[in-house]
Amino acid sequence: MKLGCIADDLTGATDLALMLAREGLRTIQTIGVPRADLDLSGADAVVVALKSRTILAQEAIAQSLAAAESLKKNGAQHLFFKYCSTFDSTDEGNIGPVTEALLAFTASDFTFACPAFPANGRTVYKGHLFVNGVPLHESSMKDHPLTPMRDSNLVRVLQRQTKLSVGLVACEDVEAGPDAIRHAFAREKAVGHQIVIVDALNDSHLRAIGLAAADLPLMTGGSGVAMGLPAAYRQSEGREAPSSSTGFDAPAGRSIILAGSCSSATQGQVKTALDAGIPALRLDPRDLASGAMTPQTALDWLGSQPSQGPALIYSTANPDDVQAAQSRLGRMHAGEIVENTLAEIAKALPALGFTRLIVAGGETSGAVVNALDVDALAIGSEIDPGVPWTRSLAGNDLALALKSGNFGTPDFFLKAWNMLR
Ligand SMILES: Nc1ncnc2c1ncn2[C@@H]1O[C@H](COP(=O)(O)OP(=O)(O)O)[C@@H](O)[C@H]1O
Numbered sequence: 001m002k003l004g005c006i007a008d009d010l011t012g013a014t015d016l017a018l019m020l021a022r023e024g025l026r027t028i029q030t031i032g033v034p035r036a037d038l039d040l041s042g043a044d045a046v047v048v049a050l051k052s053r054t055i056l057a058q059e060a061i062a063q064s065l066a067a068a069e070s071l072k073k074n075g076a077q078h079l080f081f082k083y084c085s086t087f088d089s090t091d092e093g094n095i096g097p098v099t100e101a102l103l104a105f106t107a108s109d110f111t112f113a114c115p116a117f118p119a120n121g122r123t124v125y126k127g128h129l130f131v132n133g134v135p136l137h138e139s140s141m142k143d144h145p146l147t148p149m150r151d152s153n154l155v156r157v158l159q160r161q162t163k164l165s166v167g168l169v170a171c172e173d174v175e176a177g178p179d180a181i182r183h184a185f186a187r188e189k190a191v192g193h194q195i196v197i198v199d200a201l202n203d204s205h206l207r208a209i210g211l212a213a214a215d216l217p218l219m220t221g222g223s224g225v226a227m228g229l230p231a232a233y234r235q236s237e238g239r240e241a242p243s244s245s246t247g248f249d250a251p252a253g254r255s256i257i258l259a260g261s262c263s264s265a266t267q268g269q270v271k272t273a274l275d276a277g278i279p280a281l282r283l284d285p286r287d288l289a290s291g292a293m294t295p296q297t298a299l300d301w302l303g304s305q306p307s308q309g310p311a312l313i314y315s316t317a318n319p320d321d322v323q324a325a326q327s328r329l330g331r332m333h334a335g336e337i338v339e340n341t342l343a344e345i346a347k348a349l350p351a352l353g354f355t356r357l358i359v360a361g362g363e364t365s366g367a368v369v370n371a372l373d374v375d376a377l378a379i380g381s382e383i384d385p386g387v388p389w390t391r392s393l394a395g396n397d398l399a400l401a402l403k404s405g406n407f408g409t410p411d412f413f414l415k416a417w418n419m420l421r
């Protein structure tokens, strides 16, 4: 295995796995640390999906090290730590603490951090992260339910999370290509920085960074910066990139959308689905906390819906509603109640004949997929940048599209089904 990857949430893991598969690496995604009996021998890359983005830093470190240990045992030559393209984190972590721990694990003293993903509107310029041209702290990420991002300067954001020294490799070096980037890494290392934020404005920047960084023991970033790695690894083996396919074989059965993301893209997708007349049930964390709505109520509702076409169960709400629920229940508790309810609903789905699922939201996908008893995923066709169809490799036979909160076009919940055969 060339590349062992550790992703801090499930949708982030599928995003990265899609990037690596699309660029020509045979890629398997595992849900949590791979089971000892899972055969990973045919994979060039394995992406371990954790749910460590918002847990305590010490716990995130422990889980990430367990994943790293398992990847190393399975032959991984390099590690990649995947976090969100909007750098979702708090001053306590977990990007800084996990990077520190993985640097120590790989016995190395230098890495980079680059969340840029231009295909989804994320660019880094002079260390500042922009989302569709808007500085991160002015984008909708300022209102994220769990990780509100209020500073766009990633050198500053990351420095607050780590005792390692954080530097910057700006776009002039990146624009000048892989050799200049390698020199810039050496220059920053010589002045005492152990992590550098790297600028990237377009895919050719990402490919150049990939070529410059492919030999580092540890790399960190969004899926974008992994774009250049497969070419670097394939070159060394003289292999071609595979051609992409647009259809995906899925098990027969009913379809459902579970949306726990409150990100602005998901809000638009829920609205488009409601406007299109998809049968829908809204969950409010306050009703769940009071018992006015339970997983069983939702399942009873589902049982009364037509079996043709997808149904939608969503807790997606605007920032004012989220704020109101959080001030009543607490930020983390409001999130947990929704996640636990969607997980309870998910557990019952295979027995009810639901085999095709779209799940919106990273934390939400973590909760739902853990409940579905799925260990590993094969990566299929790309629905939108960063979101593939996937199929479970063991256990319940399911087609799953795990959609990052802010990814996908407004009609995502309508069009994704058309790719299934
Ligand atoms: N109406 C709501 N009020 C408060 N929190 C909510 C609500 N709906 C969902 N949540 C929580 O918000 C979090 C959204 O995170 P996530 O699923 O990762 O979405 P995204 O991918 O958009 O970040 C989850 O913990 C979810 O349970």
Ligand SMILES: O=C(O)[C@@H](O)C(=O)COP(=O)(O)O
Pocket (backbone or CB within 6 Å): 009, 011, 012, 013, 015, 016, 083, 084, 085, 086, 222, 223, 263, 361, 362, 363, 386, 403, 404, 405, 406
């Ligand atoms: O890098 C990204 O933006 C995604 O892969 C990702 O991690 C998204 O996380 P959520 O928005 O929590 O789904």
